[in-house]
Each structure stands twice: as structure tokens, then as C-alpha cells.
Amino acid sequence: xxVVSQHPxxxxxxxxxxxxxxxxxxxxxxxxxxxxxxxxxQSLMLMATSNEGSKATYEQGVExxxxxxxxxxxxLSTLTVTSAHPEDSSFYICSARKTSGHYNxxxxxxxxxxxxx
Amino acid sequence: xxxxxxxxxxxxxxxxxNCTLQCxxxxxxxxxxxxxxxxxxRGPVSLxxxxxxxNTKSNGRYTATLDADTKQSSLHITASQLSDSASYICxxxxxxxxxxxxxxxxxxxxxxxxxx
Numbered sequence: 001x002x003v004v005s006q007h008p009x010x011x012x013x014x015x016x017x018x019x020x021x022x023x024x025x026x027x028x029x030x031x032x033x034x035x036x037x038x039x040x041x042q043s044l045m046l047m048a049t050s051n052e053g054s055k056a057t058y059e060q061g062v063e064x065x066x067x068x069x070x071x072x073x074x075x076l077s078t079l080t081v082t083s084a085h086p087e088d089s090s091f092y093i094c095s096a097r098k099t100s101g102h103y104n105x106x107x108x109x110x111x112x113x114x115x116x117x
Numbered sequence: 118x119x120x121x122x123x124x125x126x127x128x129x130x131x132x133x134x135n136c137t138l139q140c141x142x143x144x145x146x147x148x149x150x151x152x153x154x155x156x157x158x159r160g161p162v163s164l165x166x167x168x169x170x171x172n173t174k175s176n177g178r179y180t181a182t183l184d185a186d187t188k189q190s191s192l193h194i195t196a197s198q199l200s201d202s203a204s205y206i207c208x209x210x211x212x213x214x215x216x217x218x219x220x221x222x223x224x225x226x227x228x229x230x231x232x233x
Contacts, residue, residue: 004160034221043206043223044161093160104210106221108153108160 001027008107013084014117020080021112023094027049029074030096034106035067038091050077084116119144121209121219121224127229129194130154139208140190140225148212152159154179155204155226164205197231 003026013019025034031052036044041072048069049057056069066088078097086111091113095106125201126195130136142150152211165174165181167190174181178195204223209223 029176041228043226045223046220049220054169093159095160105163105166108162110160111158 002096002098002107003027004094004109006092006094006109006112008112009110010111010113010115012027012115012117015085018080018082019084019114020078021092021114023077023079023096023109025075025096025107028096028098030077030098031074032097033071034095034097035069035079036078036092036093036095037117038111047079058059062098080084081114084114086116089114089116118155119209119211119222121207121222123207123224124203125223125227126225127228127230130197131176132197132233133197136194136197136229138192138205138207139223140230141223142167142188142190142207142209143162144209145188146167146212147185148210150181150190151182151208151210151221152179152190153208155206157203161206180228186208192198194229197229199233202229207231225229 007022033050035047041116047062050069050071052071052078053066058064071077092113093111095108097106118198124139151166152164155161164179165176167183169185172183180193183190204226206226208221
């Protein structure tokens with residue numbers, strides 16, 4: 001199998017606080033994980049690519065100092081939203097890349113709903 | 118520019134009916150095309166995956182087709198069920214010229230609602 005979990009599934013925080021979201025590949029090792037953000041009725045937008053043991057690669061327009069990514073092990077990547085503001089409220093989804101045969105498949109987590117008050 | 122467009126944007130059908138969702142892409146060269154189902158408030162779940170050399174792939178009541186010449190794909194859902202209500206996303210992976218990229222290019226999605 002290829003199961004990816006996220007924790008927490010939802011979080012509500014006050015403006016100005018920091019929130020950490022965890023993404024775990026439960027039954028496989030993932031050297032690469034991806035973080036996405038999804039606004040209502042829109043598709044997923046890639047924020048950054050997380051590589052185990054090295055710095056994340058951020059997409060254009062994504063502030064790396066605001067969205068801190070740490071991929072400390074082959075099964076865990078974390079996204080920390082620093083000094084969160086209401087406009088950061090969104091659905092955050094991670095995926096983990098697994099090589100299977102000749103496919104490189106991304107398996108998605110269930111998502112984390114962040115609401116900033 | 119690599120783009121993936123889907124139509125219709127939304128669709129309402131009665132339970133038991135069939136429907137077909139469309140995906141047009143400009144990604145070239147491309148490695149493979151996937152269809153995902155995303156329930157509200159959940160992450161996407163893979164339905165089918167096709168390489169550029171395949172032209173059809175089935176998964177239960179879901180059948181995907183691919184025409185690499187016209188750069189079009191469709192997802193056909195047979196005998197729809199209430200649980201099919203979800204967003205369906207077409208995702209294209211470019212054939213990467215650099216190792217380790219493997220980025221997905223997401224379509225705009227089709228929101229399907231199945232009514233009893």
C-alpha cells in the first residue's frame with residue numbers, strides 16, 4: 001500500500017501564531033514530498049517541493065520564510081505557517097512520491113483545514 | 118505554457134446515469150495522465166493512470182481514454198452512484214528533462230453532483 005497521513009486534520013488559530021502541519025508516509029519511504037494549498041472550488045496549487053535532508057524548493061510567489069518546510073526523515077515532512085493571518089486560511093494537502101515500476105506516483109494525504117481568526 | 122483544462126466545470130446528473138468528463142492539455146512532451154477523485158475536505162485519490170502510449174484504462178465503473186494526438190482525455194462514469202459526488206481532477210506529468218522534478222500539472226477540476 002501507499003498511505004499518507006496528515007496531522008492535524010483541522011486547526012483553528014489566532015492571527016499571529018504559528019501552526020505546524022505534519023505529513024507522514026506510513027508504509028513507504030519518500031525522499032520527496034510536496035505541499036499544496038487549495039482554496040474553495042479551486043484546484044491544488046503547488047507551494048513547495050520538500051526533499052529529505054536538503055532545503056525545500058519553493059514555487060514562485062510562495063514566501064519561504066512564512067511557510068517553513070522541514071523534511072527531517074524519509075517518512076516525515078512538516079509545514080509550519082509562521083505568523084498566520086486570515087488570508088492563510090486554506091486547505092493544505094501534502095503528497096509523498098513513491099517509485100512503483102516505471103511510474104513515479106504521488107500519494108496524497110487527507111489534507112489539513114487551517115482557519116486563522 | 119503547460120496547461121490542463123477540464124470541462125464541464127460542474128455537472129449534475131441523476132443516480133444511475135452515465136456521464137463523461139473532458140480534459141484537454143497542452144503539456145508536451147508528457148509522461149503520463151492521471152484522473153483523481155477528490156471528496157470534499159479530503160485529499161485526491163487516484164482513479165486511473167495512463168502513459169502516452171496507452172489509450173484506455175478502466176477501474177471499476179470508471180473508464181479513462183487518452184488521445185495523445187489531439188491531447189484530449191475523458192473519464193466516463195457508468196451507472197453513477199450518490200458516492201460519486203466529488204471533484205474529478207485531470208493531472209498531467211511532463212516528461213521531465215531534469216531528474217527528480219516529477220511535478221504534477223493539475224486541471225481545473227469538474228465538480229460532479231449525483232442526485233437520488
